[in-house]
Amino acid sequence: MYQCQICTHKIEPFISFGRMPIANGFLMPDQFSEEYFYNLKVGFCPECEMVQLLEFVDREKMFHEQYAFFSSTSSFMARHFGMLAEKVKCSFLAEVRDPFVVEIGSNDGILLENFARQNIRHLGVEPSANVAEAAREKGVKSICAFFDDDIARQIASENGRADAILAANVMCHIPYLHSVAAGIKILLKPGGMFIFEDPYLGDIVEKTAYDQIYDEHAFYFSLKSIHNLFSQYDLEVIHTESYNVHGGSMRFYISHKGIHTPSSSVMTQIDKECIIGLHQHKTYELFRKSVEKSRDQLKRLLLNLKNENRRVVGYAATSKSTTVTNYCGITPDILEYMSDTTPIKQGKYSPGTHIPVRTYEEFKANYPDYALLFGWNHAEEIMAKEKTFCDRNGKWIVYVPKVQIIG
Numbered sequence: 001m002y003q004c005q006i007c008t009h010k011i012e013p014f015i016s017f018g019r020m021p022i023a024n025g026f027l028m029p030d031q032f033s034e035e036y037f038y039n040l041k042v043g044f045c046p047e048c049e050m051v052q053l054l055e056f057v058d059r060e061k062m063f064h065e066q067y068a069f070f071s072s073t074s075s076f077m078a079r080h081f082g083m084l085a086e087k088v089k090c091s092f093l094a095e096v097r098d099p100f101v102v103e104i105g106s107n108d109g110i111l112l113e114n115f116a117r118q119n120i121r122h123l124g125v126e127p128s129a130n131v132a133e134a135a136r137e138k139g140v141k142s143i144c145a146f147f148d149d150d151i152a153r154q155i156a157s158e159n160g161r162a163d164a165i166l167a168a169n170v171m172c173h174i175p176y177l178h179s180v181a182a183g184i185k186i187l188l189k190p191g192g193m194f195i196f197e198d199p200y201l202g203d204i205v206e207k208t209a210y211d212q213i214y215d216e217h218a219f220y221f222s223l224k225s226i227h228n229l230f231s232q233y234d235l236e237v238i239h240t241e242s243y244n245v246h247g248g249s250m251r252f253y254i255s256h257k258g259i260h261t262p263s264s265s266v267m268t269q270i271d272k273e274c275i276i277g278l279h280q281h282k283t284y285e286l287f288r289k290s291v292e293k294s295r296d297q298l299k300r301l302l303l304n305l306k307n308e309n310r311r312v313v314g315y316a317a318t319s320k321s322t323t324v325t326n327y328c329g330i331t332p333d334i335l336e337y338m339s340d341t342t343p344i345k346q347g348k349y350s351p352g353t354h355i356p357v358r359t360y361e362e363f364k365a366n367y368p369d370y371a372l373l374f375g376w377n378h379a380e381e382i383m384a385k386e387k388t389f390c391d392r393n394g395k396w397i398v399y400v401p402k403v404q405i406i407g
């Protein structure tokens with residue numbers, strides 16, 4: 001029996017992807033024999049409505065001094081975070097003397113650099129030492145730590161409380177969310193705002209975006225599950241916004257209870273969640289069926305191309321690709337290599353399936369017949385820069401929201 005991480009109620013499991021390696025555990029051949037695996041399974045808590053992993057990987061195995069994901073690899077995301085920073089400055093910092101901004105999971109400083117440039121007091125909390133160092137090199141103050149209530153207390157006593165606490169694509173990575181919520185309660189000024197965004201459960205379900213499910217993503221949030229958690233700490237969701245980044249994300253604005261009147265977005269979103277059935281187990285059973293269908297279609301398509309002797313390579317060695325390659329059985333005989341712009345991944349091999357990861361220059365120098373778009377969430381950015389690939393008859397294979405060939 002599995003217990004909910006949030007409310008301890010019994011969880012209803014609904015999908016299992018089998019044995020999985022660490023999503024960002026790109027490795028060298030001499031490490032293959034010691035590769036770490038766990039069981040990737042997901043369940044729904046009928047009590048507090050949190051969708052969550054059933055088995056967790058130790059955080060130190062995922063977030064360390066060789067973390068492979070650098071946020072600044074997407075120029076679209078840099079622009080997205082630039083706009084978030086402007087919004088925070090105008091809406092929440094403009095009236096404050098000497099404001100202070102904290103970011104949880106600040107990675108290479110992609111968001112905080114927008115505050116650092118204007119000498120706005122800030123602090124990033126980032127446990128992966130290599131990306132934290134990249135942020136420092138940009139002038140972004142960063143401490144190397146996992147955020148929790150102890151760190152929150154320490155930051156508040158050394159710097160005072162924060163006017164804004166920001167967190168992008170990190171809250172869903174933290175299994176011990178009670179400690180995080182307690183930390184927000186301690187660190188946030190009475191009139192301050194906690195703003196976080198993560199891939200949204202409604203989008204994952206509606207688009208069959210099953211590759212958002214991997215070790216780092218402990219939770220898949222709905223507004224209802226977020227409300228149920230934070231209300232226990234006298235914190236309330238006062239506004240939500242949807243964005244199309246990372247395949248569909250929800251931004252939550254949270255303040256101390258009773259300070260702001262919630263906007264109409266909150267009730268509207270709760271109603272929408274009811275309509276799409278995020279509160280019902282049967283929605284997740286249907287999701288599982290769609291995932292299995294998607295896997296079978298992608299596998300069939302790739303095997304057909306292999307039989308026709310077509311060259312197929314992966315485009316972007318994303319964390320998400322680890323779920324797809326391992327779950328669908330995509331091996332080096334099917335996929336020649338994966339192209340990626342991140343130096344730390346290049347020359348290594350994909351977790352579990354051991355497909356070589358090569359440079360982007362290699363892709364450009366010798367275009368394949370097909371590119372399997374593992375970075376489908378960046379499709380607009382990627383397709384805009386890959387016009388020559390299409391002009392030379394190259395085709396894209398995408399699998400979200402459905403398996404299809406484009407071009």
Ligand code: DWN
Pocket residue numbers: 069073074075169216217246315316317318319320321339340341342345360375377378381382
């Ligand atoms: O939640 C998470 C999100 C925010 O980022 C983390 N757990 C880890 C990571 O997930 P991901 O690896 O699936 O992220 P992306 O942003 O979908 O993919 C990034 C990878 O794609 C990088 O290795 C760089 C690569 N890439 C590329 O090769 N060419 C990306 C772009 C935009 C490109 O043009």
Ligand code: SAH
Pocket residue numbers: 063064067069071104105106107110125126127128131145146147148167168169170173174
């Ligand atoms: N905010 C960035 C990075 C997201 S990747 C973006 O949106 O692109 C998730 C990041 O959270 C990683 O850099 C990881 O090291 C960090 N992280 C994981 N657990 C954390 C925790 N408990 N506290 C703070 N950061 C954490």
